[in-house]
């Protein structure tokens with residue numbers, strides 16, 4: 001199998017430019033000027049429906065709605081079968097990429113290879129591409145004799161979306177079309193405050209392109225584990241610079257489990273919108289919108305997770 005050359009960095013070019021000393025110096029006055037500035041809500045909300053449609057997908061991809069919530073996307077039988085099979089597997093810790101410390105452990109374990117960890121070494125880079133399709137086949141077999149939720153979702157979107165859906169490619173090479181996340185109890189006393197508010201892609205949103213994510217919750221914990229979504233909307237570079245202090249210190253830097261940063265910057269966001277999740281539900285969000293999992297106990301919490309690349313006029317690309 002021909003694997004594309006391993007890049008020096010998988011951070012998008014814009015992120016690398018903004019972190020150069022000259023850009024930091026140029027933006028320093030804006031950083032000071034915009035400290036403490038609040039971000040308004042864009043008024044978008046969550047659509048809860050049992051029927052996905054091309055109109056709903058369009059509204060989500062163009063950021064007119066905050067999320068699509070599909071209750072009971074998969075049956076209790078599928079959830080139980082997949083969860084039992086997944087928990088028999090050896091899981092790896094999902095390392096978060098941090099600019100200061102490089103890769104650091106998180107509270108998420110994973111079955112399958114995340115692209116965000118592939119660039120750790122030459123060996124993990126090759127393993128990612130080599131295992132991409134076999135992991136997908138394995139997940140399919142874990143759901144058998146039922147249809148895998150990933151396959152169901154891919155067929156549905158391919159049918160509904162004019163430009164279809166396909167496995168995303170990195171420099172021509174097929175990526176992994178999805179993986180499994182397993183989280184264990186992360187709190188002694190469940191509180192409503194989540195310290196995990198973050199974005200996974202640029203907070204500068206566009207109606208022509210963006211990164212979204214599909215999450216299918218196979219097993220929800222007994223208490224907590226629901227989702228918080230925030231709905232500010234930054235669509236121009238002018239707005240991004242106008243909120244530069246928050247963008248730089250909260251969205252572009254690692255704020256993971258940092259109580260001081262989380263509480264300080266969550267105050268500047270509009271109030272979060274909560275999605276109450278049950279086992280079997282699916283949710284699609286824009287990963288450039290701030291989101292967090294509410295602390296939980298009575299786990300593990302098991303979910304399928306894949307990213308969706310949207311680009312106007314092109315097939316939706318699914319990858320993980």
Ligand SMILES: [Fe+2]
Pocket residue numbers: 198199200287291
């Ligand atoms: Fe995320």
